[in-house]
Amino acid sequence: MTDKKLVLASQSPRRQQLLAQLGYQFAIQISDIDESVQQSEQAADYVVRLATEKAKAVFSTLSSFTQAQSLVLGSDTCVVINNAILGKPADLADCIYTLSLLSGKKHQVLTAIAVVTADKIVTKLVTTDVQFKVLSVAEMTAYWHTGEPQDKAGSYAIQGIGGQFVTSMTGSYSAVVGLPLYETAELLKTMGLPSAIQQN
Numbered sequence: 001m002t003d004k005k006l007v008l009a010s011q012s013p014r015r016q017q018l019l020a021q022l023g024y025q026f027a028i029q030i031s032d033i034d035e036s037v038q039q040s041e042q043a044a045d046y047v048v049r050l051a052t053e054k055a056k057a058v059f060s061t062l063s064s065f066t067q068a069q070s071l072v073l074g075s076d077t078c079v080v081i082n083n084a085i086l087g088k089p090a091d092l093a094d095c096i097y098t099l100s101l102l103s104g105k106k107h108q109v110l111t112a113i114a115v116v117t118a119d120k121i122v123t124k125l126v127t128t129d130v131q132f133k134v135l136s137v138a139e140m141t142a143y144w145h146t147g148e149p150q151d152k153a154g155s156y157a158i159q160g161i162g163g164q165f166v167t168s169m170t171g172s173y174s175a176v177v178g179l180p181l182y183e184t185a186e187l188l189k190t191m192g193l194p195s196a197i198q199q200n
Ligand SMILES: Cc1cn([C@H]2C[C@H](O)[C@@H](COP(=O)(O)OP(=O)(O)OP(=O)(O)O)O2)c(=O)[nH]c1=O
Pocket: 009, 010, 011, 012, 014, 015, 054, 075, 076, 077, 078, 079, 109, 151, 152, 153, 154, 156, 157, 158, 159, 176, 177, 178
C-alpha cells in the first residue's frame, strides 16, 4: 500500500477517462495558466513547458502536508504542421484555416506529460504522425457545426467524428486523444506509483 496521492491537473474529460482506464484512483484539480506560445518557442518545448506549468500551478495550491504525499500530473497537446503550432480554434474561420492546413497532409501531434512532486519534476514528450485525407470546405464547415472541433487542438478529434479524416497514424493513439497510456503508466511507476497491474 502506498500513501501517495495522485492529482490530475486537467479539466479535459478525455484525460480523466484515460487516466481512469489505467486503474488509478485520483483527484482532479484545475489550474488556470497562460497558454500563449513564447517568441520563437519550438512546439516540443511549448508542450513540455505547458504540461509542467499546469502541474506546478495545481501543486502550488496544495498545503505543504498534502504536497509531501502528492504527485500532480499535467498534460498538454498541440498539433504541428510546417513548424506552425495549432491550438484550439477561435471560430469557424480559424477552424477552416487549421483544417485546410491539415487537408491531404501528414502532421504531428505532440503531447507532453509532467509529474510534479515535492522533490522532483519529470516530463515525457510523445510525438505521433497523423495523415489526413483531402477535406472540402463544405465538409470542414459541417464539421465545425457538429460542435466537436471547438475544444480540440488542431480543430479535430481522432476519437470522434473527425476520426474519418485520418487515413493513417504512426505513434500513440491515446496521446493524440490527450494522455499517452503507456508513457503515463511508466512515468508514474518510476515515481513510485505503479498502475493496478504493474509490479513495483
Ligand atoms: C488532436 C486531438 C486533440 N484532442 C484534445 C486533447 C486535449 O484535451 C485538447 C488540447 O487542449 P489542451 O490545452 O492540451 O488541454 P485541455 O484544455 O483540453 O485540458 P487541460 O489543459 O485542462 O488538461 O485537444 C482530442 O481530444 N482529440 C484529438 O484528436
